[in-house]
Amino acid sequence: MTLAVFFPSLMGVGILISGALLLSDWVRRLLPQGSVRRKHHVVIGTYGAIAETVDAAGYHLEEPWFLSRGLRERRTYLLLAFGLALAGVASAWIGIEFYRDPLGLFYQSPWAVGIGYGVGAALVLVALLCAFLGAAYRSSPKLVMRLVTDTSLGRIILPTEEDHEAALDNVAKE
């Protein structure tokens, strides 16, 4: 009786864990860029340290271009705009539905409408920004481009060995 229950259950656990591991391997292969943000922070810190050090010696290091984020693909912005606009409208609609539902917790609660509209408006605003970026792309005004280089609207660029070399050559004596 013990063997009939114990071994199958032990094997069952083993098979389940094996399955979970295979699944996690598959996910990791699909999303290998998990540490990109951390690496980007390291690159920013590195160039800060180099610039400070050589500055003490009377040299000036130009800020490398890859410290700022770059534009994502045009279609990504358009897809984002569509998705965010949809989410914005959905948020407003859900808020209204909550307000109207006589059996719901938020029946005739102005908070439900307020939050739904607020979130919806914010999402639509970002969607408009993305749509604008998708349309204007490289010819976007400076203010919008600043949002790209400094926020998640932009894509992190990790420098190659050659990028590093080029950046380090960009130094001048004061």
Added chain:
Amino acid sequence: MIPTRTRGRRLVAYLDGSDHRVEDIGTKGLALNLLRRHRYPTPPAAIVTTAAYETALGADPLALLVRDLNTWSSPPPERTEAESAGIQRTFLSAKISDDINNAIDRIGSELLDAGPIALIVSPVATAAAAGCGDEPVVVTNLADLHVAIRRCWASPWMAATRTYRRRNHLPEATAAVAVILQVIVEPVWSGTAMTTDPDSEGHLIRVEALPGNPAQAGLAPARFLVRRDTLEIVPEPGTQHLEFVEALARMGLRVEQDLGGPQQIDWAMTQDGIKLLTTAPISKPPQPLGTDDGLDTPEPPDHTYTPHGVVEMIPGVAAPLLWTINRPMLEDAFRTTFADLGAQVPPEEQPIVARFRGRAALDLSAICDVTSSLPGGDPAEVQRQYLGEVLDAADSTPGRAHVATALKGRRIHKRIVDEVDLIAIAADGVVRMEIDLYDMPVRRLVAYRQRIRDLAWRGYASEVGASSAAGATYRALELLLQRWLPAEEAGSWTQMLTKGALDQSPVGGARARGLEQVLDRYATDSIRTEISGAGDGKRARIAQLGHDGTRFLEALDRAVRAMGSKTVYGDETWGEDESWVWRQLQLLTSSGRRPTTPTGWKDDFAALCRHLGTSKRWRRTRVITGQVVDLRVRWLRRQVQETIRFIELRERAKNALLVLGGEERRIIVEAARRLVASGQIPNPDAVRFLTDAELERMLFGQCGIGNDELGKRRRINHNCATAGPLPDWFVGEPAAHREVTVHESGHLEGWAASPGRYTGPVRIITSLADGTRLQPGEILVAHSTDPSWTPLFLVAGAVVLEVGGPLSHAAIVAREFGLPAVLNVRGSTRALNQGETVTVDGNEGRVERHDHRSVP
């Protein structure tokens, strides 16, 4: 007839024992002449007298220059170099009477017929010519002889020498110098003999000997103490026997008697017997100074200390500058790591990094206490990792592990990874910019140094963190394997699995191959021909080869800069003495290259899995627990990857520190140049004996350290070097030195660090400068190594070190290169003889001697 006299005084003379006055030939000339008079064996020598010097300086433009110099005040530090260059130019271009030139020609050509000659400045009053340069200048032809004599004449007028005279209220009149011309002999051994040993109570003679020429910087001389009454050599462990020491001591006593007082004699042992080169009286025998320069750890508590774990970071005797730069950084690195782990950090007044007899040691008791306070920390494991044995297992209380600590550990590991990445790129980036230091104002120089130090500070913290992580993961892998394999087999598999840790890394062996890669990528046939050829001036000749030559030299300079220095401001760097680099390139273009195929750990891992799979128990467990994917294999693989990752990180952090150390050294060499030029220190090497704070204050002209004090520190440093390395572990004050671990059969024993057997001749290397003497196939025997030594591994046949463990840099690189290596062979640098044939057994951890009689 060529006139050799002026106003009755001789312009030149042979030092043949005839009558001379000190006013004419100076103090050193007089001593050498006296040796000759008493018929001691000395090489042929002559002298350009003070009469020649005074005649030359009596006529314009030198007369005018000297008169002006007597009235000038000392120039500021940044102008001293330019002023000195101007003075030398004037001396070199001045018209000097034909009588003097002809006299020098005559005597010079006679001496040059016998071989190259050395020029030694012989001042009339020793103190007045301080800073004139004690190092002899060697010339091989008449044209160079004239130039060298003029340089010797200019030396009393350099800014540093004038400043010294003024500070000591010495009259300018005593600045007259004669110049000794002495035929150079080819020594088999050379050194100094002091007829009264300064560290004994006057009953011993001290003889110091080096193989070959004494100019071999960095070599620690062999020291012999001989009783003055019986001429018996006082036996000292590890000192080899030299037949001629007794005869030399006897000769020294005779010189003392003939010259009327204790003497310091420079000597050379040639094929024709002993030659005395110079002698100088020991006017006031110095008092014994011991080994404490005031920086040693005072009255250590009853704690256990060990040099293991710190000797690679602060190797050998740490002179005041090296110690005061490195200790605070290392101490802080340990404390930061402990604090990050949430351990109880020892109080500030109890240093973790201590110093005894000038050498660094770790407070093992404090580290064990810290470990006990950590959840899961086992002090016994710490002792095993540092010493290879457990000292007090009964007192070992492992801390209790819990999940929060494991999570904290993961966070710290991530931070270490980021920090090492940052420091490594930043160090390479800064060094790559080739900051010009020569004209940099002092304030900027100091600020730049501080910034480099800030980076090094962070580098040390990440290096200590990465080292502990590497040690922990390595041991965890070993323990994991011990679940399925016997302990010894588990140890060997752990070594094999981590041998490719640096394959994909920009450091370790790949860095050592920097020179090799430069050769492979950029050296054309004509460049290779130039490299293989003999003689100097290779750089100039390669530069003339056009675009290929320029590209090659640029790549070479980059590779050399990346090699860095030993610790933060340690030994000389590859970049400082180009002859090392050319010699290494020459060896690499000839036969001594090591195969370059990366090893990788995956094949070994597959082999391990096959080995484990042969066990029925292993297979049965898998079936019973229903592991479709073998969890144990995944677990092992993960552990191997983790270990390799931290070993690589540790090496990368270490390497970044060395690169920063090279830059700091460049700054300090520049600072030393300025201090010498302004007469604040007698020679660039003296900067080692300043503390970090003193150096900075002296650069700003805010303090001065006298030559006497510097001399005292130098002697203490020498005493520390002579006292030998610290024991493996000790409580309180350390014992005399480490005992040699000799097996009954006469073999030496240590830790098997890299498998394989190799038989070859021994080459004992004490410094990087010394390392260039290593011939292809020789066995590298040293106290310890660091990444700046890695190029030597390319030509060595095997490696034997006095200290180190499985995770030492030497062990990792030796495994990577497939070199048999035995580490922690106590006293091996003293027990083995230069050139002796031994077999290094990296499987058993043994060095087999083929001639047992040579065991001391």
